[in-house]
Amino acid sequence: MSADGEESEILRDLAFTLEAGTFTCLIGPSGCGKTTTLRILLGLDRDFSGTVTMPAGNVRTVAVFQEPRLLPWRTVEQNVRLALPPGATPDIQPLFATLGLQAMLDRYPSELSLGLERRVALARAFAVMPDVLLLDEPFVSLDEHTAERLRELLIELWRRHAVTVLMVTHNVREAVQLADRLLLMNGRPAGIVGDVAVPMERSKRSGDRLQQFLDELTRNHAQTVRA
Amino acid sequence: MKRAPLKLLSVLGFFLLWAIIAAAVNSPDVPGPAEVGLFVAREASSGELFYNLAVTLSRVAAAFLISLIVGSAIGIVMGQNRAVDRILDPWIIIFVNLPALVIIVLCYIWMGLTEVAAVTAVALNKIPNVVITMREGARSLDPKLSEMARVFRFSRMRTIRHVVLPQLQPFIAAAGRSGLALIWKIVLVVELLGRSNGVGFQIHLYFQLFDVAAILGYTLAFVIVMLAIEFSVVQPLEHHLTRWRPKPA
Numbered sequence: 001m002s003a004d005g006e007e008s009e010i011l012r013d014l015a016f017t018l019e020a021g022t023f024t025c026l027i028g029p030s031g032c033g034k035t036t037t038l039r040i041l042l043g044l045d046r047d048f049s050g051t052v053t054m055p056a057g058n059v060r061t062v063a064v065f066q067e068p069r070l071l072p073w074r075t076v077e078q079n080v081r082l083a084l085p086p087g088a089t090p091d092i093q094p095l096f097a098t099l100g101l102q103a104m105l106d107r108y109p110s111e112l113s114l115g116l117e118r119r120v121a122l123a124r125a126f127a128v129m130p131d132v133l134l135l136d137e138p139f140v141s142l143d144e145h146t147a148e149r150l151r152e153l154l155i156e157l158w159r160r161h162a163v164t165v166l167m168v169t170h171n172v173r174e175a176v177q178l179a180d181r182l183l184l185m186n187g188r189p190a191g192i193v194g195d196v197a198v199p200m201e202r203s204k205r206s207g208d209r210l211q212q213f214l215d216e217l218t219r220n221h222a223q224t225v226r227a
Numbered sequence: 228m229k230r231a232p233l234k235l236l237s238v239l240g241f242f243l244l245w246a247i248i249a250a251a252v253n254s255p256d257v258p259g260p261a262e263v264g265l266f267v268a269r270e271a272s273s274g275e276l277f278y279n280l281a282v283t284l285s286r287v288a289a290a291f292l293i294s295l296i297v298g299s300a301i302g303i304v305m306g307q308n309r310a311v312d313r314i315l316d317p318w319i320i321i322f323v324n325l326p327a328l329v330i331i332v333l334c335y336i337w338m339g340l341t342e343v344a345a346v347t348a349v350a351l352n353k354i355p356n357v358v359i360t361m362r363e364g365a366r367s368l369d370p371k372l373s374e375m376a377r378v379f380r381f382s383r384m385r386t387i388r389h390v391v392l393p394q395l396q397p398f399i400a401a402a403g404r405s406g407l408a409l410i411w412k413i414v415l416v417v418e419l420l421g422r423s424n425g426v427g428f429q430i431h432l433y434f435q436l437f438d439v440a441a442i443l444g445y446t447l448a449f450v451i452v453m454l455a456i457e458f459s460v461v462q463p464l465e466h467h468l469t470r471w472r473p474k475p476a
Contacts, residue, residue, distance in 0.1 A: 044374050062378055065314055067377040073393040073471040083379040110470040128379065 010036050011048070012189035014075070018132075020055065023158055023165045025175035028185035028224055037185070038063065038134050041166070054132070061132040062125045066140065067115035070109040076120050083124045092127045099123050099153055105205065108207040115146040126157050127131040133158075135167040153179060155202065172225050176213060177205050186224040194221050257281060266444040276448055283418065283425040284452065286342075287374055287411050290349035294410070297350070298357025303395075305358065320437020323355035327413050340421040349413045356409070357402045366400030386442040398467050404461070411453060 010033040018024055025036050039045035041052055042063055054061070061084075070079045080092060092124050096102050099119045107116055118138060125133055138154075139147040155178060158165055168177050176180055176198055184194030194218065200209060243259050247257030270276035272372040305319075331348040338344035344387075368391065376386045418427025426445050433441035 006434060042374075042378050044377065065371070065375065067371065069371050071372065071389060071393070074389060082381070082385065085380070088383075110471065110473040124379070 009189040011040075011191070013191045014050075014185075016183055016192055016195070018133075018164050018166060021162050022180045023155075023178060024167070024181045024183060025179035026166060026168045026183045026185055027170065027172060028190065030170060032185055032187070033190040034170075034185055035066070035136055038136050038166070038168055041126045041134055042134075058115065058131040059132060060128060061129055061134065062130040063134045063136065064118075064121050064125045064138045064151075066136045066138070068114075068121040070111070070117060070120055070124075072109050073120075074100060075106050075108055076112070079109070079120060080127050083128055085128065088128075089130070090127065092123070095123055095126055095157075098156065099218070113123070113126050115142050118150060119153070122154065123156070126161060126163075129161060130163055132164045132166070135165065137169055137171075138167070139169075139171075147174075154155050154178070172217065173210070173214060176210060177202070182217075184221055184224045193224055256437075256439050258443065262440045263443045263447060266440045267448055270366055270441075270444060270448075276445075277431050279424060279426050279445070280452060282447060283411070283414055283427065283449065286346060286349065286414050286418070286425065289346045289408070290353065290410050290414065291403075292355035293346065293350040294406060295399070298354040298402065299361045299395075299399070301354070302358040302361025303365040304362075306362040306368075312362070319355050319358055321403055322351070323359065327416065331413075331417050335421045342422075345414075345417045345422055348417055349410055350411050353406055353410055357406060360398050360402040360405075361395070364395045368394055393468075400465055400468075407453070407456070407461075411449070461475045 014033075014037065026037065028034050036045060040048050040050075042061065043052075070076075071082070074082065077096075080096075084090070093102075096105065099122060101116070101119055101123060104116060104120075106111065109120070112120070121138070135154075139150055142150070151174065167175075167178065179198055182194070182196040182198060183192055184196065185191070186193045198205075198213070200213065205213075228329035246259050246261070249257050249262075252399070267276065301315065305315055330351050334344045334351070338347065372394070373386075376390045381390065408473050415427035415430065418425040419431040422428055426449050429445050430442050433439075433445075
C-alpha cells in the first residue's frame with residue numbers, strides 16, 4: 001500500500017532459501033522491493049501472502065537498517081546493551097574493540113559521525129549474537145574509505161560469529177566483494193531473476209579477477225545489474 | 228552564570244517600581260512591598276501562612292498528578308488509534324471549552340463541598356489540555372525506532388522507558404509547565420468557592436476585610452513557592468532529561 005492509499009503488488013512468486021552460515025547479497029534496482037523483502041523477513045510487514053520458514057528452535061533475527069536507528073537519548077554503550085535479551089550480560093568489550101568504539105562508549109549518537117553511528121548499529125546487531133542478520137544497505141552515503149573499513153569489519157564479525165547474513169545493496173561491486181552468493185531481484189512485481197554463486201576466495205576479490213567477474217555478471221544480467 | 232545577576236536586577240527593578248507607585252498613590256488600597264513583607268512575616272510567625280500554603284500546594288500537586296496521568300493516558304491512546312481519536316475528539320472540544328467556573332460549581336453540587344470534589348474539579352479543567360498536548364506527542368512518535376525495538380525484541384517496559392517516554396518528554400514538559408500555572412489559578416477559585424482553608428480561602432477572607440496587604444502577601448508567598456519549584460525541581464529535571472541533545476556552542 002503506497003502513501004496515497006493505492007494498493008500495488010510489489011513482490012510476486014518470490015522464493016529463496018538461505019544456507020546456514022552463508023553470506024548472501026540481494027541485488028536489484030532501487031525501489032524494486034528489496035527493503036520490502038527484508039521487512040517481511042523481520043515481521044515488520046504483514047501485508048503479504050506466503051510463508052517465511054525459520055530453522056527450528058529459538059532463532060534470533062536482527063537487522064542493521066539503512067539509517068542507524070539508534071536511540072538519541074542513550075549513550076553508545078546503552079544503545080548496545082538495551083538490545084541484549086533481558087538478563088544477558090555477555091562480554092561486549094571485544095566487540096567494541098573490534099569496531100574501534102572503546103573511546104565512544106559514553107557518547108551520545110548526536111556526537112558521532114554517520115560512519116561511527118553505523119558501527120554502533122553493527123555492534124548492536126552482533127552483540128545479541130543473532131542466528132540471522134539482515135542488513136539493508138548499511139554502508140550507503142559513507143565515503144569509500146569508511147565503507148571499505150566497515151565491510152572488512154562486517155566480514156570479520158561474520159566469520160567469528162557464524163551468522164547467516166542477507167544483505168541488501170545496489171552496489172554490485174560491494175556485493176561481489178562480500179557475498180558467497182548473489183540473489184538478483186527485478187521486475188514489477190519483483191521476483192528472483194538470478195542466483196549467482198561467487199566462487200572466488202574473498203582475499204582474491206580485487207583487481208582484474210574482480211573486474212572480470214563483474215563484467216560477466218553485467219553481461220548476463222544487463223537488466224538487473226549495472227556496474 | 229552571567230544571566231543570574233541580570234535576572235536578579237530585573238526582580239529588584241520590579242519591587243522598586245512597586246514601591247514607587249505605592250508611595251505615589253499613598254492609599255491603604257495600594258500597600259508597598261514593605262507593608263506586604265511585614266504581613267507575610269507576621270503570618271509566617273503565627274504558622275498560618277505555612278499551613279495555608281501547604282494545603283493549597285497539596286491540592287495543586289494532587290490535581291496536577293491526576294490530570295497529567297489521566298490526560299497522558301487518553302492522549303497517547305488517541306494519538307496512536309485513529310478510531311478512538313475520532314470518537315473522543317468532540318468530547319475533548321466540549322471539555323476544553325467548558326468554563327472552569329461551571330465545572331467547579333457542578334462538582335460541588337454533585338459531589339458536595341468536599342476535598343474530592345475540589346481536586347476533581349481542578350483536574351477536569353486541566354485534563355483536556357493535557358490530552359491535546361500528549362496526543363500531538365503520540366502522533367509524532369518515530370515508527371523507525373518502534374520497528375527497531377520490535378526487531379530487537381524490547382520488552383513492553385523497555386520500549387516504554389527507553390523508546391516512547393524519551394520521545395514524549397518534551398510534550399510532558401510542555402503539559403506540565405502550562406499545567407502547573409493553570410492549576411494553581413484554578414485551585415484558588417475552588418478554595419474560594421467551597422473550602423475553608425488554603426490560599427484561595429485566605430484571599431477571599433481578606434477581600435471581605437478589604438485588606439489588600441494580606442491579599443498581596445498571600446499571592447506573593449505562593450508565587451515565591453512556585454518559582455522555587457520551577458528553579459529547584461523543574462529546570463534541573465529538564466536539564467537532566469535533555470542532556471543528550473547537542474548543545475549550541
